[in-house]
Amino acid sequence: MNIKYVKEDIVSFELAKLLKEKGFDGEVYMYYMNDDDKTLINHAYDCTNWNHFESNKIKDFYHERYSAPTVYEAQKWFEDKHDIHISINKRKGVGWDGIIRRVNKDGDYLQVYNRLNVVSYNTTLVDCIKASLKLI
Numbered sequence: 748m749n750i751k752y753v754k755e756d757i758v759s760f761e762l763a764k765l766l767k768e769k770g771f772d773g774e775v776y777m778y779y780m781n782d783d784d785k786t787l788i789n790h791a792y793d794c795t796n797w798n799h800f801e802s803n804k805i806k807d808f809y810h811e812r813y814s815a816p817t818v819y820e821a822q823k824w825f826e827d828k829h830d831i832h833i834s835i836n837k838r839k840g841v842g843w844d845g846i847i848r849r850v851n852k853d854g855d856y857l858q859v860y861n862r863l864n865v866v867s868y869n870t871t872l873v874d875c876i877k878a879s880l881k882l883i
Contacts, residue, residue: 755869756817757787762873763813765880766821773824777815787815818872825879832856833875835868843871847879 758766760779780786816824825831830850835843842865848856860878864871 756819757815758818758821758873758876760787760813760815762821762876763815765877766816766824767813769880769883770828771814771816771821771824772828773814773816773820775814775816775820779813779815781811781813818869818876821876822872825876825883829879829883831879831882833872833879835871835875837868838863841865843868845871845875845878847875847882849882 757777763779777787822833825833832848832850834846834848836846838844842863845860845862845864846858847860848858851857859882860875862871862874862878864874
């Protein structure tokens with residue numbers, strides 16, 4: 748199986764590190780090596796949680812690995828693990844609305860973030876992922 752991704756769909760190395768710090772535990776096909784080049788590796792034959800890969804525990808054996816989810820996998824992780832819902836809406840002629848809602852104890856959504864971004868859907872989603880990290 749050969750999986751191909753558009754580079755903009757994969758979180759950046761910096762965002763992958765932040766997700767790991769916040770406990771991202773999704774199984775993904777790609778990971779970053781914490782080497783001089785911050786190498787992105789596509790491991791198309793093995794979907795795993797690279798943040799908890801065994802070689803990460805052996806000092807000087809390998810460079811530390813960071814799971815590199817797509818922005819959509821990260822978005823789903825927030826919803827599944829933290830009840831944080833990220834939605835992106837197109838505003839005709841204006842740009843993209845990034846909206847973050849969090850489910851409260853009564854099961855109601857509380858809007859906690861709203862940002863207009865005129866660049867692209869993807870940039871708006873990445874901005875919302877970064878903002879969501881501050882909520883957990």
